[in-house]
Amino acid sequence: MKTRSLVALAAEPDAMAGLVQASRPFRWGAASAAYQVEGSTTADNKGRSIWDVYLDDHSLAGPGVSGAVAINFYDRDQYLEDIALFKALGLNSYRFSISWPRILPDGQGPVNPKAIAHYRRFITDLKAAGIEPMLTLYHWDMPAQLAAAGGWSDPKSIDWFQRYAQVVFANFSDLVDTYVLINEPTVERATKQLAEDRLNGVSGDMQIIPDQAHLADALKTFNHILLASAAAKESFSRQGYAGQIGLALPLFPTLTSDDASEADKQAALLADGILNRWFLDAMYHGAYPEDVLELARKLDLDTGIEEGDAARIGAARFDYLGINYYAPLFVRRPAQASTIYAAQMYVPDTSNAAFNGPVRPDQFKALLERIRLDYGNPPVVITENGAGFPDEDQLVDGKVEDLRRCDYLVTHIEAMKSAMADGADVRGYHVWSSHDNLEWLSGYGSRFGMIHVDFDTQKRTPKLSFQVYARMIKGETVDTSACSTGR
Numbered sequence: 076m077k078t079r080s081l082v083a084l085a086a087e088p089d090a091m092a093g094l095v096q097a098s099r100p101f102r103w104g105a106a107s108a109a110y111q112v113e114g115s116t117t118a119d120n121k122g123r124s125i126w127d128v129y130l131d132d133h134s135l136a137g138p139g140v141s142g143a144v145a146i147n148f149y150d151r152d153q154y155l156e157d158i159a160l161f162k163a164l165g166l167n168s169y170r171f172s173i174s175w176p177r178i179l180p181d182g183q184g185p186v187n188p189k190a191i192a193h194y195r196r197f198i199t200d201l202k203a204a205g206i207e208p209m210l211t212l213y214h215w216d217m218p219a220q221l222a223a224a225g226g227w228s229d230p231k232s233i234d235w236f237q238r239y240a241q242v243v244f245a246n247f248s249d250l251v252d253t254y255v256l257i258n259e260p261t262v263e264r265a266t267k268q269l270a271e272d273r274l275n276g277v278s279g280d281m282q283i284i285p286d287q288a289h290l291a292d293a294l295k296t297f298n299h300i301l302l303a304s305a306a307a308k309e310s311f312s313r314q315g316y317a318g319q320i321g322l323a324l325p326l327f328p329t330l331t332s333d334d335a336s337e338a339d340k341q342a343a344l345l346a347d348g349i350l351n352r353w354f355l356d357a358m359y360h361g362a363y364p365e366d367v368l369e370l371a372r373k374l375d376l377d378t379g380i381e382e383g384d385a386a387r388i389g390a391a392r393f394d395y396l397g398i399n400y401y402a403p404l405f406v407r408r409p410a411q412a413s414t415i416y417a418a419q420m421y422v423p424d425t426s427n428a429a430f431n432g433p434v435r436p437d438q439f440k441a442l443l444e445r446i447r448l449d450y451g452n453p454p455v456v457i458t459e460n461g462a463g464f465p466d467e468d469q470l471v472d473g474k475v476e477d478l479r480r481c482d483y484l485v486t487h488i489e490a491m492k493s494a495m496a497d498g499a500d501v502r503g504y505h506v507w508s509s510h511d512n513l514e515w516l517s518g519y520g521s522r523f524g525m526i527h528v529d530f531d532t533q534k535r536t537p538k539l540s541f542q543v544y545a546r547m548i549k550g551e552t553v554d555t556s557a558c559s560t561g562r
């Protein structure tokens with residue numbers, strides 16, 4: 076390993092930050108992401124993102140599936156209606172992302188004042204409804220030019236992102252104090268790989284665990300994303316902004332079947348190392364996990380990782396850990412595998428699998444316990460939790476009885492509260508998602524919202540899960556019997 080020349084590290088983060096956060100009310104929220112909701116993909120001088128390229132130029136989510144309208148959330152009349160619904164739901168926090176190619180149309184500059192004005196107005200409107208913004212800087216919509224130049228695989232991405240982050244802090248820090256720098260690096264990588272495969276005519280399913288052929292690029296990408304985040308956090312502190320900065324990590328408890336072989340267990344452990352510990356160990360221990368580094372050495376991977384990278388990530392001291400939890404990942408070593416490392420995810424036969432995997436609130440609790448015990452009990456914000464199920468979400472007689480989502484939310488919130496009762500320092504919870512929206516390569520068919528959207532008319536209909544979440548936010552004791560038909 077070589078030594079990377081380090082930009083001077085920032086002074087210690089504001090010692091008051093934790094206290095300010097601790098005295099805040101629990102954040103009850105919902106989440107969304109710019110590309111999945113905004114539409115208006117050419118309005119106000121927006122630049123193109125890689126997702127405009129994937130869906131509009133290459134129809135990767137199927138013919139005619141585009142983000143051009145989505146749920147029309149860029150439109151102020153529309154979003155004001157939505158904010159009124161958030162208020163009726165009782166949210167005091169809304170997590171949304173702003174679009175990098177709106178703010179910097181070519182990715183690096185100049186700044187687009189219309190986009191700044193739009194988001195400042197949106198945030199002001201949210202706050203006027205008593206809802207605190209949780210602003211995500213990057214939820215996958217990489218400016219197309221930067222994607223073409225290599226995206227996160229290129230070490231220059233560290234500087235690209237840092238510059239963008241500085242523009243965001245300079246323009247929003249009087250209105251926003253809680254930021255998510257980057258959303259779900261591992262799932263973004265997997266989704267992008269699937270998109271690239273489709274572009275190349277290769278069919279297949281999404282592989283969240285990188286295979287041996289993609290491992291070097293995955294580790295390189297993750298390292299750049301973490302370094303970019305550290306650099307952004309350093310400059311935030313250095314410039315004296317006050318606030319809470321973190322990342323939203325999709326964390327996956329890795330499980331094996333009851334009759335797993337040693338090789339299966341080994342595969343699951345490495346998957347845990349690559350998807351979970353890679354990030355957590357760097358952020359909280361200042362070191363990448365030795366088993367993954369050992370594998371990289373054995374395979375002679377060119378990861379570009381330099382001495383001091385993980386230490387720098389640890390030294391950034393993020394203010395909170397954002398966790399996106401949906402489901403555990405079952406892992407095995409495929410019987411036919413011939414490579415040194417092979418870990419494959421699978422969904423065991425279960426009657427209760429959501430789009431994103433088996434419904435397992437017990438694993439949510441176990442994950443929060445692990446963070447408390449293995450990583451020094453950092454402040455945690457659940458930045459996403461939610462579910463979508465095939466064939467749910469039918470609009471019948473003006474109602475949507477999303478019984479399974481309702482049940483999922485009730486049992487996962489219970490699991491979180493139980494982990495908190497044992498000491499987990501959870502500061503907030505955000506349902507993915509407020510609305511049905513554009514589910515990346517799955518298009519509009521996979522609904523995750525508490526608010527049903529008719530994608531032809533843009534009509535909104537709050538679902539049963541919306542009513543039940545509202546009761547939980549009010550502090551009512553709710554059990555899964557609330558999630559039955561004909562309530």
Ligand code: GCO
Nearest residue numbers: 108258259262431507514523
């Ligand atoms: C993310 C997620 C969301 C998805 C959600 C449901 O990166 O945060 O991918 O954008 O829509 O996880 O699958």
